[in-house]
Amino acid sequence: MIDKTCDSLGRAVADIHDGATVMIGGFGNAGMPSALIDALIAHGARDLTIVNNNAGNGDTGLAALIAAKRVRKIVCSFPRQSDSWHFDAAFRAGEIELELTPQGNLAERIRAAGAGIGGFFTPTGYGTLLAEGKETRVIDGKHYVFETPIHADFALIKALRGDRWGNLVYRKTARNFGPIMAMAATTTIAQVSEIVALGELDPEAIVTPGIFVQRVVKEAA
Amino acid sequence: MSITSRFTRDQMAARVAQDIPEGAYVNLGIGLPTKVANYLPREKEIFLHSENGLLGMGPAPAPGEEDDDLINAGKQPVTLLTGGAYFHHADSFAMMRGGHLDICVLGAFQVSHTGDLANWHTGAPDAIPAVGGAMDLAIGAKQVFVMMEHQTKTGESKIVERCTYPLTGIGCVSRIYTDLAVLDVTPAGLQVREMAPGLTLADLQAVTAAPLLAPSNA
Numbered sequence: 001m002i003d004k005t006c007d008s009l010g011r012a013v014a015d016i017h018d019g020a021t022v023m024i025g026g027f028g029n030a031g032m033p034s035a036l037i038d039a040l041i042a043h044g045a046r047d048l049t050i051v052n053n054n055a056g057n058g059d060t061g062l063a064a065l066i067a068a069k070r071v072r073k074i075v076c077s078f079p080r081q082s083d084s085w086h087f088d089a090a091f092r093a094g095e096i097e098l099e100l101t102p103q104g105n106l107a108e109r110i111r112a113a114g115a116g117i118g119g120f121f122t123p124t125g126y127g128t129l130l131a132e133g134k135e136t137r138v139i140d141g142k143h144y145v146f147e148t149p150i151h152a153d154f155a156l157i158k159a160l161r162g163d164r165w166g167n168l169v170y171r172k173t174a175r176n177f178g179p180i181m182a183m184a185a186t187t188t189i190a191q192v193s194e195i196v197a198l199g200e201l202d203p204e205a206i207v208t209p210g211i212f213v214q215r216v217v218k219e220a221a
Numbered sequence: 222m223s224i225t226s227r228f229t230r231d232q233m234a235a236r237v238a239q240d241i242p243e244g245a246y247v248n249l250g251i252g253l254p255t256k257v258a259n260y261l262p263r264e265k266e267i268f269l270h271s272e273n274g275l276l277g278m279g280p281a282p283a284p285g286e287e288d289d290d291l292i293n294a295g296k297q298p299v300t301l302l303t304g305g306a307y308f309h310h311a312d313s314f315a316m317m318r319g320g321h322l323d324i325c326v327l328g329a330f331q332v333s334h335t336g337d338l339a340n341w342h343t344g345a346p347d348a349i350p351a352v353g354g355a356m357d358l359a360i361g362a363k364q365v366f367v368m369m370e371h372q373t374k375t376g377e378s379k380i381v382e383r384c385t386y387p388l389t390g391i392g393c394v395s396r397i398y399t400d401l402a403v404l405d406v407t408p409a410g411l412q413v414r415e416m417a418p419g420l421t422l423a424d425l426q427a428v429t430a431a432p433l434l435a436p437s438n439a
Contacts (some may be wrong), residue, residue, distance in 0.1 A: 078353040104314030104357030
């Protein structure tokens with residue numbers, strides 16, 4: 001019998017190694033897997049490369065991971081916000097490297113990794129600072145920039161419900177990067193509000209099929 | 222020259238709203254463009270898109286009814302209209318990049334007379350850059366409307382021959398709404414459509430750092 005559920009948040013993140021690339025779902029705090037991040041902070045892995053849309057909000061979740069000085073590099077689209085003080089301080093102190101990428105390119109680079117695509121030409125960013133040094137091409141008279149996939153060792157995502165095969169459904173706009181990050185990581189760990197019996201999730205409505213998910217853990221485990 | 226009459230921010234928002242037809246798929250950028258939603262007529266069905274994964278975005282919820290999992294691109298609580306949908310980020314940006322959005326409305330630092338847009342970064346050496354979805358929206362929507370003050374706080378024209386701030390997109394802006402005028406970016410140049418009451422073309426040209434074409438029906 002296959003059972004991807006895990007009864008401990010700590011055990012769910014125990015093999016995240018120093019220097020790992022970790023995707024973290026969420027747009028701001030919607031979809032942020034805060035229970036998994038707290039477990040990762042307690043676990044102690046450092047020198048991490050984090051992929052997220054933002055660079056932490058307030059003092060919890062990703063912001064707490066940055067405040068704990070575990071992040072060496074962040075790949076994101078929108079780090080600077082009114083409540084990104086932990087990132088701002090680390091960046092200004094030269095403690096954290098920033099790779100800024102337009103949000104749609106970030107999403108597509110993640111999706112490409114999960115779909116086995118070796119890169120793609122996108123019109124987004126052509127002629128801007130964020131395309132400097134990148135290969136360009138004219139296709140049917142339009143300008144494109146070559147972008148590469150982003151793979152990760154781990155993805156930490158938040159979903160509403162999951163089952164023991166790793167099938168997931170999400171809640172409202174907390175879905176955001178979850179489905180594509182699940183595809184792009186070697187090991188995807190989903191924090192869910194509820195673990196349900198196999199068959200309880202409507203097969204027509206499953207958003208992330210279990211093939212993309214290795215562990216499912218309840219957020220209060 | 223002193224300008225005595227300007228469109229208010231609400232008048233600008235109402236003016237943009239007039240140009241959005243029923244059935245349009247529309248993304249309203251963060252800041253001033255958000256105001257446009259207040260002026261979309263209720264009898265018209267217009268689909269608002271938010272980059273973080275929803276179509277059919279509704280107004281802010283009543284106090285106490287906020288849901289942390291239902292937010293807009295500015296991370297403020299919103300609602301979903303009946304018939305609305307949620308989707309993941311790659312699909313959301315495919316809607317932009319794939320040319321499915323009809324209109325996006327963006328704020329700007331500068332717009333050039335050929336429609337170049339600068340709205341993400343001042344280029345100041347101590348600034349932490351953040352781009353979000355601005356570049357994807359700029360090149361993705363079928364029409365890009367810019368909504369901004371005509372001049373900076375120190376009186377410099379935000380409409381320029383060539384942007385001095387880092388670019389968001391090249392030749393992507395189709396129409397500009399300011400507190401002084403509505404202008405179309407055309408192959409021939411910047412065509413004035415409307416001006417604030419009492420303003421002459423000479424007045425407008427005097428505060429605009431790019432050549433203007435006279436309104437065709439003036």
